[in-house]
Amino acid sequence: MKVLVIGPGGREHAIVRSLLADPYVSEVHAAPGNAGIAQVVPVHSIDASDPAAVTALAERLASDLVVIGPEAPLAAGVADALASAGIPVFGPSRAAAQLEASKAFAKQVMAAANVPTAMARVAVSAAEAAEALDTFGAPYVVKDDGLAAGKGVVVTSSRDEALAHAQTCFDAGGSVVIEEFLDGPEVSLFVLSDGHNVLPLAPAQDFKRIYDDDAGPNTGGMGAYSPLEWAPAGLVEEVIERVAQPTIDEMAHRGAPFTGVLYCGLALTSRGVRVVEFNARFGDPETQAVLARLKTPLGGLLMAAAKGELDRINDLAWSRQTAVAVVLASANYPDTPRTGDRVRGLKKASALEGVHVLHAGTSLSEEGKVVSSGGRVLAVVGLGDDLVEARSKAYDGVGLLDLEGGQFRTDIGLKAARGEVFGSASKEA
Known part of the structure; x- marks a missing residue:
């Protein structure tokens, strides 16, 4: 096809x-x-x-x-x-994609479907925002209600910073969703849907903040790895039963069947699994890590979803290897990314065994050379027999690349490789 x-x-x-x-x-x-x-x-x-x-x-x-x-x-x-x-x-259709385009809509759907998620309030004014912040307390979680390319969330202990972010959204003509803070590690799970049937892919974990140790502002994502050896047994089955299937059923009930991939951003809290948010498409950079391990032909899966035939798909086949994706971002990302810088070392990095390089924000110069054209420029994916080896290969590839002012995190998957479960989850996926 x-x-x-x-x-x-x-x-x-x-x-x-x-x-x-x-x-x-x-x-x-x-x-x-x-x-x-x-x-x-x-x-x-x-x-x-x-x-x-x-x-x-x-x-x-x-x-x-x-x-x-x-x-x-x-x-x-x-x-x-x-x-x-x-x-x-x-x-998904425009109506079904509202699960991502409006966080307030997603909260309504989750409430109707009894999907576990953070308590939240929608605010359209500074007064409403202040009241909601005081209700939930610190750390404060403020999310732009609309599309924000993964960067519309502020998680902070500063009430002033939280109010300032809300005001920025109001000034742009939008509203905000203010939530309780969710503790515990975060997990990303892609669930394919044909409008009625669902089929999960392998879980992944991504890293949203720009700097090591989850410091700095949120980005579109600085890296990811899969699978998650530390994830609780039965996690995927629980998410399908309590989150994905009820959400897909509710969308069908509303006359807006969801066909595509439902990205479930999850927090494994002390009170159990909670939805941080939904996306209506494959997440980036988790896709780079997850698809690197998928052995079942992708085209047939996506066509089955498009035609309402996911129930005909047998269990998916996965590589036993671990995949780690490390993002190389441009100077000044995520604020005002610098573009037009030459990218060197692509052939050397791609020639490494178990490594491939995926382009994101790249274009060709007038001389036919690869240059940066966006905030996140490349993702280097390493495949290894375990997380330690996959990390090593990915970072070997990154080390061969040359981008003036380029930024990358050095700790993608590091704490998990050390056997530490970590992270806070009130971040935009």
């Missing part, structure tokens, strides 16, 4: 890479793609959030399946346009 992948980032590069390994996939295209994706499949320069443009491209390419990567095209209704044209699409 012919597959069109929509999006420009590392998640999309990982998806393209997995689709190319699927013997049933004959052709892969991407739009708009990036410099790395363009090295392996044809790319098309269109606005990924323009429903008409995406549909026209899919029709011209005679695509059998369209896979939508980022959240913005989903919120713009790209999946709706494709479905109306009779083109199978992996990605």
Whole structure:
């Protein structure tokens, strides 16, 4: 089958890479793609959030399946346009994507479905925000209600900082969700859905803050690893039973069936599993680590979800290896990322055994050289027999890359490799 992948980032590069390994996939295209994706499949320069443009491209390419990567095209209704044209699409409708586009909506759905999550209040004014902050106390958790590309959350012990973030959202015409702080390690679980049936992938853990030891502001994600050897037995089954299936059932009940991947951002608290938040698409950079281990052909899975046939899929096959993804970000990320810097060492890093490099914010200069074009530039994925070996390979790859002002965390998976379960979970996934 012919597959069109929509999006420009590392998640999309990982998806393209997995689709190319699927013997049933004959052709892969991407739009708009990036410099790395363009090295392996044809790319098309269109606005990924323009429903008409995406549909026209899919029709011209005679695509059998369209896979939508980022959240913005989903919120713009790209999946709706494709479905109306009779083109199978992996990605939820605009109505179903509200699970990510509005945190307040997601809280309503979770309440209706009895899904365990943090207590929360929606605030539309400074007075309401102050009251909510005082109700829950420190640490304070303030989330932009709309799409924020993984960076709309402030978790702080400073009430003034929390109020300032809320005011920034109000000034932009938005609202905020203020929650109780959730203790315990965080887990990311992707659950495929065809609108009724669900199928989980392997859990992962990501690292949102820019600096080691979870310091600094939230980013879109600085690295991830999978599987989680420390995760409690039966965790995936519990999440399916208490979180994913009830949510999918509630969306179907509301007349907005969810087709695509439900990203469950979870906290393993002292009171049990709690949902931190939902995303309506594959998370980045967890996708890079999870798909590196998936042995079941990806194209067939995504097509089954698009066609409402996930119940026909048998158990998934996974590599026994561990995958670690380390993100190389540009100077000044996540505030005002510097772009246009030359990226060197790509061939050397990719030549390492058990290592592959996925492009995110890259493009080609006029001279045909790879340069940075976004905040997160690359993800280096290492595969090893255990977490220690996978980390070593990933960081060996990072060490061969050269990006002026480039930033990366040195502790992706480190504490887990030492046998320490850690982390606080009121972070945006």
